[in-house]
Amino acid sequence: MYDIIIIGAGPAGLTAALYAGRANKSVLIIEKGSFGGQITYSPKVENIPGFLSVTGNEFADKLVEQVLAQGAEIECAEVLSIREMGTHKTVLTDDGGAFDGRAVIVATGAKHRLLGLDKETDFIGEGISFCAVCDGAFYEGKTIAVIGGGNSALQEAILLSDLAKKVYVVQNLDFLTGEKKMVDQLNTKSNVEVITGTTVKALLGDK
Numbered sequence: 001m002y003d004i005i006i007i008g009a010g011p012a013g014l015t016a017a018l019y020a021g022r023a024n025k026s027v028l029i030i031e032k033g034s035f036g037g038q039i040t041y042s043p044k045v046e047n048i049p050g051f052l053s054v055t056g057n058e059f060a061d062k063l064v065e066q067v068l069a070q071g072a073e074i075e076c077a078e079v080l081s082i083r084e085m086g087t088h089k090t091v092l093t094d095d096g097g098a099f100d101g102r103a104v105i106v107a108t109g110a111k112h113r114l115l116g117l118d119k120e121t122d123f124i125g126e127g128i129s130f131c132a133v134c135d136g137a138f139y140e141g142k143t144i145a146v147i148g149g150g151n152s153a154l155q156e157a158i159l160l161s162d163l164a165k166k167v168y169v170v171q172n173l174d175f176l177t178g179e180k181k182m183v184d185q186l187n188t189k190s191n192v193e194v195i196t197g198t199t200v201k202a203l204l205g206d207k
């Protein structure tokens with residue numbers, strides 16, 4: 001029986017494990033993919049206090065090392081369900097595992113919605129990004145396409161316009177769905193071109 005079972009070993013799950021370990025709790029972390037979660041896709045992380053610059057993988061390795069040093073155990077499997085047993089919970093995994101814990105922390109993160117195009121996943125971190133605040137600096141002086149026309153896309157486009165040579169906003173509908181205030185702000189940017197009624201069909205490139 002573990003004090004705490006943590007599902008997901010992204011930065012959130014690993015940080016939870018760190019604090020649980022420091023509180024002398026027995027901890028099991030269950031991860032279905034790569035330890036470090038989404039941050040392992042990032043070639044360069046520059047907003048983590050204490051690190052001038054670090055790759056996502058290096059950061060994840062350090063976190064895992066720190067968590068293991070605190071006594072956490074790890075299990076590579078996908079969690080399929082959690083059973084409430086009254087005094088504790090039983091976590092069931094795809095490889096037939098069953099783990100008992102007094103408490104369960106779900107830190108399964110978020111998934112980006114992909115376009116479903118060829119090469120899309122190969123280019124994540126190599127030209128495709130999901131976060132202008134995180135990755136915008138890598139595209140300084142370059143031409144960027146922001147796919148989408150809602151608030152998130154417009155916010156990212158506005159931010160990117162301050163550092164990019166040119167920003168295209170590509171929207172499948174015939175109009176932008178973001179708030180008027182944001183559309184107005186976008187329209188003041190001379191290096192932004194909005195393309196509506198257009199669906200992205202392919203991503204070209206070799207690396």
Ligand SMILES: Cc1cc2nc3c(=O)[nH]c(=O)nc-3n(C[C@H](O)[C@H](O)[C@H](O)COP(=O)(O)OP(=O)(O)OC[C@H]3O[C@@H](n4cnc5c(N)ncnc54)[C@H](O)[C@@H]3O)c2cc1C
Pocket residue numbers: 007008009010011012013030031032033034035036037038039040041042043044045046047077078079080107108109110111124125128129130131134135
């Ligand atoms: C290309 C890229 C660059 C980025 N750059 C930066 C940056 O520079 N700075 C920054 O601050 N942020 C950056 N981010 C964002 C950052 O990676 C996320 O905010 C962070 O990873 C979220 O952490 P999390 O632990 O909540 O979730 P995640 O990282 O998504 O981790 C969740 C984990 O749970 C696992 N999981 C899910 N379901 C199950 C299940 N059923 N069973 C077992 N395991 C499961 C997943 O495999 C995953 O490993 C970047 C993201 C990407 C994609």
